[in-house]
Amino acid sequence: DTGVSQDPRHKITKRGQNVTFRCDPISEHNRLYWYRQTLGQGPEFLTYFQNEAQLEKSRLLSDRFSAERPKGSFSTLEIQRTEQGDSAMYLCASSRARGKVYNEQFFGPGTRLTVL
Amino acid sequence: AQRVTQPEKLLSVFKGAPVELKCNYSYSGSPELFWYVQYSRQRLQLLLRHISRESIKGFTADLNKGETSFHLKKPFAQEEDSAMYYCALNPSNTGKLIFGQGTTLQVKP
Numbered sequence: 001d002t003g004v005s006q007d008p009r010h011k012i013t014k015r016g017q018n019v020t021f022r023c024d025p026i027s028e029h030n031r032l033y034w035y036r037q038t039l040g041q042g043p044e045f046l047t048y049f050q051n052e053a054q055l056e057k058s059r060l061l062s063d064r065f066s067a068e069r070p071k072g073s074f075s076t077l078e079i080q081r082t083e084q085g086d087s088a089m090y091l092c093a094s095s096r097a098r099g100k101v102y103n104e105q106f107f108g109p110g111t112r113l114t115v116l
Numbered sequence: 117a118q119r120v121t122q123p124e125k126l127l128s129v130f131k132g133a134p135v136e137l138k139c140n141y142s143y144s145g146s147p148e149l150f151w152y153v154q155y156s157r158q159r160l161q162l163l164l165r166h167i168s169r170e171s172i173k174g175f176t177a178d179l180n181k182g183e184t185s186f187h188l189k190k191p192f193a194q195e196e197d198s199a200m201y202y203c204a205l206n207p208s209n210t211g212k213l214i215f216g217q218g219t220t221l222q223v224k225p
Contacts, residue, residue: 042215
């Protein structure tokens with residue numbers, strides 16, 4: 001296991017197009033998080049899953065954004081009708097949560113989205 | 117409001133000099149705080165967490181609830197410490213980390 005992987009690493013698209021990103025977490029990790037990072041800022045939380053259940057979505061996640069984790073393994077993040085303001089690095093992280101104990105999140109390399 | 121503030125975008129020091137990266141937080145509950153580091157062309161990784169109270173790569177950070185701070189310190193900086201450092205808050209133990217804006221540490225030879 002080489003850690004959290006994300007695909008693609010880079011995506012350039014035109015405004016109005018739909019894009020989908022994939023995240024493969026570390027295999028035994030039950031929690032999966034998506035963050036967005038714009039230039040000069042720290043990562044901002046978008047949403048997270050425990051197994052296949054999406055437990056929370058940030059208000060940053062507009063209706064154009066949807067995330068799934070259908071079998072509790074990999075996750076996809078889709079952005080519909082992309083806008084230039086969606087240009088950012090999209091980070092995925094996973095952790096092994098046990099009850100209320102917080103465990104370290106391991107981050108993927110990110111997908112850099114550029115909307116022209 | 118829950119917030120993490122890192123007032124310095126860039127901190128530049130010479131090798132061997134002490135380093136202090138500042139972090140202040142705003143949170144009404146009992147905070148759980150972390151420092152993450154991102155070296156050039158590498159992914160974000162955990163450096164240390166306040167609960168563990170350990171020193172990692174010579175770095176320490178003490179939680180000061182009175183000043184709502186969690187500054188990262190190292191007595192003698194090394195060139196390999198050059199990286200981007202993020203302070204993060206875990207509210208309500210959910211793992212929904214709130215990050216500061218980050219500080220670039222540049223250690224000059």
